Amino acid sequence: MVRRLGELESAVMDRLWAWDRPTSVREVFEDLHRHRSVAYTTVMTVMDNLHKKGVLSREMSGRAFIYRPARTREEYVGDLLEDALGESSDRTAALLGFVERLSPDELTKLRDGLE
Amino acid sequence: MTSILLFGYAALLAVPVAWLLRRATWTSRAPALGVIAWHVLSASVLLAILFGAFAAIPNAGGDHDEHNHLAVAEACLVAVVFLVVVGAILGKALVSYVRDDSAQRRRHRHLLHLVGRADTQLDAVLVDHASAAAYCVPGRSRRVVLTTAALTVLDEAQLAAVLAHEQAHLRGRHHLALAAGRVLRLAFPWVPAFRWAQDEVARLVELIADDAAARHCDRRDLARALVALAADSRSVVPATAFAAGGPAVAVRVKRLLGSERPLGRRAAAVCLLAFLLLLAVPMLAVSPALAGAGDVLSHCPFV
Numbered sequence A: 001m002v003r004r005l006g007e008l009e010s011a012v013m014d015r016l017w018a019w020d021r022p023t024s025v026r027e028v029f030e031d032l033h034r035h036r037s038v039a040y041t042t043v044m045t046v047m048d049n050l051h052k053k054g055v056l057s058r059e060m061s062g063r064a065f066i067y068r069p070a071r072t073r074e075e076y077v078g079d080l081l082e083d084a085l086g087e088s089s090d091r092t093a094a095l096l097g098f099v100e101r102l103s104p105d106e107l108t109k110l111r112d113g114l115e
Numbered sequence B: 001m002t003s004i005l006l007f008g009y010a011a012l013l014a015v016p017v018a019w020l021l022r023r024a025t026w027t028s029r030a031p032a033l034g035v036i037a038w039h040v041l042s043a044s045v046l047l048a049i050l051f052g053a054f055a056a057i058p059n060a061g062g063d064h065d066e067h068n069h070l071a072v073a074e075a076c077l078v079a080v081v082f083l084v085v086v087g088a089i090l091g092k093a094l095v096s097y098v099r100d101d102s103a104q105r106r107r108h109r110h111l112l113h114l115v116g117r118a119d120t121q122l123d124a125v126l127v128d129h130a131s132a133a134a135y136c137v138p139g140r141s142r143r144v145v146l147t148t149a150a151l152t153v154l155d156e157a158q159l160a161a162v163l164a165h166e167q168a169h170l171r172g173r174h175h176l177a178l179a180a181g182r183v184l185r186l187a188f189p190w191v192p193a194f195r196w197a198q199d200e201v202a203r204l205v206e207l208i209a210d211d212a213a214a215r216h217c218d219r220r221d222l223a224r225a226l227v228a229l230a231a232d233s234r235s236v237v238p239a240t241a242f243a244a245g246g247p248a249v250a251v252r253v254k255r256l257l258g259s260e261r262p263l264g265r266r267a268a269a270v271c272l273l274a275f276l277l278l279l280a281v282p283m284l285a286v287s288p289a290l291a292g293a294g295d296v297l298s299h300c301p302f303v
Helices: A002-018 A025-035 A039-054 A071-085 A104-114 B001-021 B031-057 B066-113 B146-153 B155-173 B174-186 B192-216 B219-235 B246-257 B265-297
Strands: A056-063 A064-069 B116-121 B124-127 B134-137 B143-147
Touching: A002 A039, A002 A064, A002 B031, A002 B066, A002 B246, A025 A039, A025 A064, A025 A104, A039 A056, A039 A064, A056 B246, A071 B124, A104 B219, A104 B246, B001 B031, B001 B192, B001 B265, B031 B192, B031 B265, B066 B116, B066 B124, B066 B134, B066 B174, B134 B155, B143 B146, B143 B155, B146 B155, B146 B219, B155 B174, B155 B192, B155 B219, B174 B192, B192 B219, B192 B246, B219 B246, B246 B265
Parallel strands: B124 B143
Antiparallel strands: A056 A064, B116 B124, B134 B143
């Protein structure tokens, strides 16, 4: 169930980022419903959770909330990669990178060695 | 007396022996053995200090006059306080590590959920980004993460090598090897052996993963993949972060292309024996003292 909610979160976010306009739960639900069986209340819960996590901001419009992403997708990807590859001092072993950064000089040398 | 010897032994391991191990070249030829060596060394330092404190508890012997009794009580108190302090520092480091580690993993998983998409064919999570990167998230929901740029930068053989490298990290549970060193370093950052152990283990697990990948793929493909990703990941973070681990990649590439042979079986056996001796010495030194201390502890008013 947790996994499914996680999947739904990204499905919801994909739509909001792609549409790039304030969106109601109903609109997201209707689009999602075309691709999978999902309950309106589930979508509402997911979007409410995303709001609580600070990923979505919302405001009242008439009798319903309309939502929009708090930040762009690119900003989140930036955070993600900074988390994974940045030089933060309080890094734990939560992630294992493949390579670290290299100076241009060293790169040239290495490339020469590979040719 | 035993206690002074044990403290001396801990100091010997923590500085000169650790320095020699850091300089040793055989660890690159047998990285798994190298990781074991660092862990045994760290454990030995810790055990020697703990046992040293135990051994400081004097043996009361048969002499039970008032003055002697007081001296024993004082020594008991000092030793017990020392052990409690060391234990508390270690415990605090462990707790803060576990908390930070799980928080970081949770945050990362959350971000991945939002922006990543699973690729079942590659058995990896893809993230849209213009700079090439590959890494893995260990733990319960372990996964390999690739940026879309990594897919364009790497050819098929190189991609297979990168995936094999990351899978080796996950299969080998390398994060646990790193965690042990990290906790000790958090607890006692001023002990050179613990500082070096963490850096060395981080370096050696990369070599282990490289070797594991090289068993399934061509070494040159892996080397090319390393260079391709190191070249491209420059754009991810600001230039101030440059070259921190740069030489490590250079060494890995040279190692993959070079003719370095893995350590022979006999040399490996000798190394293993040497480590076991490292651990055995404090144990042997302390066993009579421990027996004595146990005897006294039963009389000690503070325990």
